[in-house]
Amino acid sequence: DSGVTQTPKHLITATGQRVTLRCSPRSGDLSVYWYQQSLDQGLQFLIHYYNGEERAKGNILERFSAQQFPDLHSELNLSSLELGDSALYFCASSSGLAGGLQETQYFGPGTRLLVL
Amino acid sequence: GESVGLHLPTLSVQEGDNSIINCAYSNSASDYFIWYKQESGKGPQFIIDIRSNMDKRQGQRVTVLLNKTVKHLSLQIAATQPGDSAVYFCAEPGGYSGGGADGLTFGKGTHLIIQP
Numbered sequence: 238d239s240g241v242t243q244t245p246k247h248l249i250t251a252t253g254q255r256v257t258l259r260c261s262p263r264s265g266d267l268s269v270y271w272y273q274q275s276l277d278q279g280l281q282f283l284i285h286y287y288n289g290e291e292r293a294k295g296n297i298l299e300r301f302s303a304q305q306f307p308d309l310h311s312e313l314n315l316s317s318l319e320l321g322d323s324a325l326y327f328c329a330s331s332s333g334l335a336g337g338l339q340e341t342q343y344f345g346p347g348t349r350l351l352v353l
Numbered sequence: 354g355e356s357v358g359l360h361l362p363t364l365s366v367q368e369g370d371n372s373i374i375n376c377a378y379s380n381s382a383s384d385y386f387i388w389y390k391q392e393s394g395k396g397p398q399f400i401i402d403i404r405s406n407m408d409k410r411q412g413q414r415v416t417v418l419l420n421k422t423v424k425h426l427s428l429q430i431a432a433t434q435p436g437d438s439a440v441y442f443c444a445e446p447g448g449y450s451g452g453g454a455d456g457l458t459f460g461k462g463t464h465l466i467i468q469p
Contacts, residue, residue, distance in 0.1 A: 239396065270456060280397070280442065282456025295456040327396050339385040339404075339446050342457060344396035 240264065241330050241345035249351045255316040258348045262309055262330030268292070269311040270331075270342055271303055275324040286311055287333050318352045325349050365466040372430040374463045376443035381424060383445045387457070388417060388428045392439045400428070400441075430465075438467045 240263035250256055262269050271283040273296075282295035286305035297303075300318075305311040315322060329342040366372045378386070384405040389397035401412045403419050403426070410417050416429040430437055444457040 239398070241396075268455070272457075279461055280444075280457075280459040282458070285455050293455055329396075339402075339455075341387070341399050341402065343399060344389075346396050 239343040239345060241328060241343055243328055243345040243348050245348060246346070247349050249353065250318060251353055252318055252320060254318050255314065256318065256350065258313040258326050260311045260328030260345060263343055265332065266330035267309065267333030268331045269305055269309070270329045271313050272327045272329065273324050274327060320352050323350055323352045362461070363464045363466065365468055366433055367468050368435060369432055372433050372437070372465055374428045374441050374465065376426050376460055378424050378426070378445060385446055386419065386426050387444045389442045389444060390439045391442065397442060433467050435467050438465060440464050
């Protein structure tokens with residue numbers, strides 16, 4: 238158990254809909270990262286938040302957005318869903334205290350999204 | 354951008370034997386590499402990491418070797434056990450045009466199968 242929690246575990250929705258995925262980082266971690274894992278694209282970095290502020294973006298679509306709240310949990314919002322958005326969505330956390338050095342990212346169990 | 358690729362998609366070994374999983378990277382400036390293990394239905398689990406100022410690093414039953422000359426790293430698992438069956442990914446920070454220096458770029462993964 239990494240200490241990172243994600244809800245829900247599974248989500249089934251229809252095209253055009255909007256969903257919100259939730260992540261709670263390990264206790265004390267300030268950084269949260271979101272990743273998407275699909276069969277054709279593999280594991281891809283989406284976005285990084287540090288202590289409530291967006292730090293970096295990866296391959297995130299404009300239909301997707303995220304935020305990190307004062308209690309450090311994060312939400313990933315996916316809107317106007319398409320069939321191709323079906324994937325596993327992982328969040329990871331790190332302490333955020335390394336001052337620029339790379340830190341270990343610890344992954345949650347993921348949310349499996351199925352868009353029908 | 355940078356890429357981290359794996360040589361073999363599937364590796365089958367006998368229980369008790371040693372396993373070697375290989376990974377090539379393209380960015381000679383990369384200075385940090387991580388190995389993750391992903392079991393079916395779970396999120397990636399950190400195994401071991403190595404920085405570019407090292408050639409070798411050992412953990413419990415695992416060793417990572419880094420050859421900067423040929424831009425290659427390997428994960429060696431000693432005395433493999435059934436619980437080692439999983440997909441193994443090498444990863445490195447960066448490689449995203451949006452400036453995601455902290456987001457990890459993952460290789461495609463090697464599926465390690467342990468035969469009884």
